[in-house]
Amino acid sequence: MPKVTDEHRAARRHQIAQAALRCFARSGFQQASMADIIAESGLSAGAIYGHYKSKEELVELAVSEVLDARFLDVAAARRAEPMLEPAALVRLLVDGLSAQLGDNLPLLMQIWGQVPINPRLGDMAERVGSRIRGFFRDYLADWYVEGVGLPRAEAETRAQADATLYMGIIQGFVTQSVLFRDFDREVYLEAVAHIAPPARG
Known part of the structure; x- marks a missing residue:
């Protein structure tokens, strides 16, 4: 055989x-x-x-494929000279999500809606959320050192706190782009730049 x-x-x-x-x-x-x-x-x-x-296993694989592609984007951005600012990283990630999922972007909201009532999807959400927070935490720590000039310990503390915020920005982009016909992606993405401290000159 x-x-x-x-x-x-x-x-x-x-x-x-x-x-x-x-x-x-x-x-x-x-x-x-x-x-x-x-x-x-x-x-x-x-x-x-x-x-x-089960369907839940299928969903987890599909979401993992999307995440793996975005991890490659983040890895490339961390190697860039100079590093992308956090707002540019967010744009890179949402552009990648939109290109990869296309008209299937609303599926993410369907899946999120099932998480509170489906324990297996809840477990998946915990694993996925941990991965997303992790790549934002690691990226932001490097950015706060290299782009802003914070000491490493302070950068890591701040990155740990800010990672959840940036994950929420991605979720907010998906939610608003699906729910609201008048959603302006450019206004949304430009506003992200106001959150991070400016790069050192």
Whole structure:
């Protein structure tokens, strides 16, 4: 029997996750069933359940794929000379989210809405939230040292406190862009620049 490679498994998991996202976008997370996802993927039930046991697992993979792409963006921004200011990093992240999810951006709100009543999604949200806070914390600590000139200890303390705020800015962007027809993304993103201290000259 031919050996199944890690690349093949990863590609198959991505295929299944994308089929799930299409189902969620069409029917809503709550209404879409595993049977719908199986039909959408064109794969057998065995192929699906060999990778995932539930919709929640599918959601976690899809969200992780989005996060992994954004981690690459943050890693590149940390290597830039000079470092991107926090407002520019926020713009980079929301542009990446919008490009990657496209018309599926409202799915994030559907998933968030299920978190309080779905313990498995609640566990996922805790893990995802921790990762997002972590990459903002680490980025901001470096920015406050290199861009602002704070001592490292002070920079890390401030970054630990500010990371949750920046995570909220991303969530606010998603929420307002989905809910409000008159949402002005440029005004929103330009306002973020008023939050961080100015870069040292």
